[in-house]
Amino acid sequence: xxxxxxxxxxxxxxxxxxxxxxxxxxxxxxxxxxxxxxxxxxxxxxxxxxxxxxxxxxxxxxxxxxxxxxxxxxxxxxxxxxxxxxxxxxxxxxxxxxxxxxxxxxxxxxxxxxxxxxxxxxxxxxxxxxxx
Amino acid sequence: xxxxxxxxxxxxxxxxxxxxxxxxxxxxxxxxxxxxxxxxxxxxxxxxxxxxxxxxxxxxxxxxxxxxxxxxxxxxxxxxxxxxxxxxxxxxxxxxxxxxxxxxxxxxxxxxxxxxxxxxxxxxxxxxxxxxxxxxxxxxxxxxxxxxxxxxxxxxxxxxxxxxxxxxxxxxxxxxxxxxxxxxxxxxxxxxxxxxxxxxxxxxxxxxxxxxxxxxxxxxxxxxxxxxxxxxxxxxxxxxxxxxxxxxxxxxxxxxxxxxxxxxxxxxxxxxxxxxxxxxxxxxxxxxxxxxxxxxxxxxxxxxxxxxxxxxxxxxxxxxxxxxxxxxxxxxxxxxxxxxxxxxxxxxxxxxxxxxxxxxxxxxxxxxxxxxxxxxxxxxxxxxxxxxxxxxxxxxxxxxxxxxxxxxxxxxxxxxxxxxxxxxxxxxxxxxxxxxxxxxxxxxxxxxxxxxxxxxx
Numbered sequence: 239x240x241x242x243x244x245x246x247x248x249x250x251x252x253x254x255x256x257x258x259x260x261x262x263x264x265x266x267x268x269x270x271x272x273x274x275x276x277x278x279x280x281x282x283x284x285x286x287x288x289x290x291x292x293x294x295x296x297x298x299x300x301x302x303x304x305x306x307x308x309x310x311x312x313x314x315x316x317x318x319x320x321x322x323x324x325x326x327x328x329x330x331x332x333x334x335x336x337x338x339x340x341x342x343x344x345x346x347x348x349x350x351x352x353x354x355x356x357x358x359x360x361x362x363x364x365x366x367x368x369x370x
Numbered sequence: 371x372x373x374x375x376x377x378x379x380x381x382x383x384x385x386x387x388x389x390x391x392x393x394x395x396x397x398x399x400x401x402x403x404x405x406x407x408x409x410x411x412x413x414x415x416x417x418x419x420x421x422x423x424x425x426x427x428x429x430x431x432x433x434x435x436x437x438x439x440x441x442x443x444x445x446x447x448x449x450x451x452x453x454x455x456x457x458x459x460x461x462x463x464x465x466x467x468x469x470x471x472x473x474x475x476x477x478x479x480x481x482x483x484x485x486x487x488x489x490x491x492x493x494x495x496x497x498x499x500x501x502x503x504x505x506x507x508x509x510x511x512x513x514x515x516x517x518x519x520x521x522x523x524x525x526x527x528x529x530x531x532x533x534x535x536x537x538x539x540x541x542x543x544x545x546x547x548x549x550x551x552x553x554x555x556x557x558x559x560x561x562x563x564x565x566x567x568x569x570x571x572x573x574x575x576x577x578x579x580x581x582x583x584x585x586x587x588x589x590x591x592x593x594x595x596x597x598x599x600x601x602x603x604x605x606x607x608x609x610x611x612x613x614x615x616x617x618x619x620x621x622x623x624x625x626x627x628x629x630x631x632x633x634x635x636x637x638x639x640x641x642x643x644x645x646x647x648x649x650x651x652x653x654x655x656x657x658x659x660x661x662x663x664x665x666x667x668x669x670x671x672x673x674x675x676x677x678x679x680x681x682x683x684x685x686x687x688x689x690x691x692x693x694x695x696x697x698x699x700x701x702x703x704x705x706x707x708x709x710x711x712x713x714x715x716x717x718x719x720x721x722x723x724x725x726x727x728x729x730x731x732x733x734x735x736x737x738x739x740x741x742x743x744x745x746x747x748x749x750x751x752x753x754x755x756x757x758x759x760x761x762x763x764x765x766x767x768x769x770x771x772x773x774x775x776x777x778x779x780x781x782x783x784x785x786x787x788x789x790x791x792x793x794x795x796x797x798x799x800x801x802x803x804x805x806x807x808x809x810x811x812x813x814x815x816x817x818x819x820x821x822x823x824x825x826x827x
Contacts, residue, residue: 280662280687285519295696300662305687307696 240270240365243335247353248361249311254335255355258342262317263350266339267299267308267330270365275301278327283319283340290314290343292353297340299330312353314343436809437781438738440759440800441586442503442533443647444639446614446727447804448711449718452641456711466667466706470682476706477681480669483713490616491609491633492623493655498667499709503610503636504536506652507580508543509665509699510608510632513656514578515549516663516698517631518606523575529554529563531585532610534789558792561587561752561761565595576605581630583611583619587798588735588759589752590619597626606631613653614639614731615757617724623655632656641715642708651705651712662688665699730803731758734810738801741814747821751796758802761786764795766824772797774820780813 242248247255252271256264272278280300290296295307296316319341323329330338356364376384381393390396397405416424437445456462460475467473467480480498487496500506511526528537528551541551554567562585579600583593593609600607609622609630622633638650656664662685670684690697719727735758742748747765764771768785775782783799790796801810 282662300687303687305693305696 240268240273241335242268242270242358242362242365244358246335246358247311247355248358248364249309249355250364251309253308253311255311255353256335256339257350262342262344263312263314264339264342265308265311266334268361269334271299271306272331272334272338275299275306276303277301278330280305281320281323281327281330281340283321283323284316286316286318288316290316292349299327299340308340310343311355312343312345312349314345314349317342317344433779435776435779435781436812438783438799438801438805438813439781440588440802441784441798442535442636443644443650444612444614444758444800444802445644445804446639446641446731446802448641448643448715451718452711452714455714456707461710462707467669468683470680474681477669477683479710479713480667480706481671481681482717483709484669486713486716487613487653487655490613490621491611491653491655492621492629493633494623494658495661495664495668496653496655497664498669499637499705500634500652500654500666501705502648502650502652503634503638504533504539504652505543506634506636506654507532507536507608507610508540510610510634510654511540511544511549511551511578511580512547513632513660513663513665513698514606514608517660518577518604520604521575521577523577524549525574525576526551526608527554527568527571527576527579527605528552529556529580529582529585529591530790531556531561531563531587531589531591532580532582533586536582536610556585559752560754561585561589562591562754563596565592565599568596568599572603576600576603578606578608578631580608580610581625583609583622584615584757584759587752587761588756588800590755590757593620593622593625595626597628597630601626601628609633611635612639612757613637614724614728617721617728618732619757629657631660637705637708637712640712642711649705649708651708661685663698664688727803728758731801734758734801734803734805735760735799737807738799738805738810738813741810742799742817745814745818745821747825748817751793759798759800761793761796761798763793764797764821766795766821768795768797770824771817771820774823775813775816778816780816782813782817 252268254266254268258264278299278301282298284296290310292310292313294310296310297308299306299308320339467476484496500509515524526549530553554563557564581591581593581596583591585591597607607630611622611633613635623629633655635653636650637653642650667683668685669681671681674680686692688698690700739750739760742762743750749763751761751763768787772782772785783797786793786796786798
């Protein structure tokens with residue numbers, strides 16, 4: 239059974255979104271995603287200042303058996319990539335919702351309100367439908 | 371003999387399963403005007419006896435010429451053992467070693483090849499090889515765009531002293547992927563790229579600078595200054611090098627304060643015969659920090675479950691069989707047999723043998739230049755050091771002189787008038803360790819005669 243914290247928003251492509259106090263958002267991959275990928279050996283995060291569109295591939299997570307794109311859940315400008323992951327990609331496996339965050343984004347005007355994000359309950363339904 | 375095992379019934383069953391009428395329908399996204407249609411112009415097949423006879427007749431017609439042409443492909447002595455070993459069945463029929471448990475010999479050989487290329491170039495990591503030197507240069511430009519995350523321009527500075535075929539291949543391979551190649555002029559007195567030519571780009575976003583060493587004219591570029599300029603301006607550096615020359619010259623990993631980011635080149639000089647232009651192979655080495663942006667295969671050394679050393683493909687998640695359209699490259703076929711020969715060649719030559727080969731090639735070229743420039747009407751085009759090629763200027767058009775030389779069994783070099791018309795009657799000549807003093811004297815005398823005849827005409 240995957241861990242799906244109730245206070246986060248989700249995407250069907252298994253990213254999570256946390257709204258921070260300053261209005262920016264933190265983005266990572268879900269516990270289900272890290273488990274499906276297996277042990278991560280490399281994470282490529284975007285450079286600060288890069289503008290991303292909703293649905294645009296903006297990070298790569300690579301495990302011993304696969305490499306996957308991480309898609310921006312909403313449009314905005316990258317405030318920071320998690321530089322720690324270059325040295326310790328396994329942090330994403332250990333703490334997908336904590337120290338394993340991938341990037342922080344300053345949402346474009348209206349992007350957060352307009353993004354089609356899932357609640358924890360709805361994301362759990364996606365996982366149930368996938369047999370997860 | 372057909373090499374496709376499927377019967378017509380098999381093919382029909384497969385097409386029915388996926389709901390496609392004809393095999394051609396699988397390719398319907400290719401616009402009709404781009405398809406070849408027929409193979410008219412290709413002659414009927416010949417059997418082995420007929421083709422053997424045809425080829426020996428053609429070989430006789432070509433004769434055995436005394437060649438002073440280099441320009442990217444070089445005649446070197448190849449010890450007989452190289453191809454005797456490379457054509458053993460265990461190496462000769464090997465395919466991509468996906469299945470590590472069945473391919474340890476091939477994998478170990480590629481691992482040794484990578485180690486040798488990494489040491490020759492003084493770089494941290496090498497891949498299992500590329501298609502050839504020109505496509506390796508194109509792939510290096512694409513890799514630089516992926517690796518240089520500080521740059522968004524995809525602008526690559528390419529000196530006019532890079533081999534013109536390499537420039538054309540790079541443009542063809544990468545122009546539709548958004549890369550822009552901008553040509554740096556060369557100094558016509560010295561035949562190299564003056565670092566001052568970079569001045570106008572000082573305030574601009576440049577993704578990478580290509581540096582050939584030796585360059586197309588055989589001349590040695592100011593690689594330290596060019597490398598340091600690029601790094602000071604946040605551009606990556608792609609060194610395009612001759613592997614034999616690396617036995618004498620400073621390796622690209624040590625150019626300037628930091629060394630280059632990517633080193634590529636044509637591997638043909640390492641034990642691969644000229645044979646009408648191929649197959650050759652390219653090599654590519656890189657800093658470790660860029661390894662995930664590197665195209666092609668990489669073999670790694672590891673331990674099996676019993677703790678024994680073994681070899682296997684590594685970092686495959688970058689590759690097309692896993693990452694599909696997002697792979698770092700879709701040119702992954704390494705030139706396995708040519709790489710096998712090169713690895714055997716390098717192991718037979720050793721560091722000292724390679725250095726002797728490079729020194730002899732350089733010495734023969736100096737003798738050649740000295741002999742040819744004693745001929746009235748011949749002078750050296752550029753001042754400054756060269757490796758095993760040089761450009762000479764003639765007082766008569768090059769093409770007719772080369773024709774006269776060829777009638778005497780001598781391939782006198784490459785006519786540069788089509789590539790660099792601004793140089794006038796320029797001829798690029800090369801001598802490797804395979805040329806003797808008598809060969810050089812024969813060329814000198816024939817050139818003298820040819821020029822005299824041209825003046826009299």
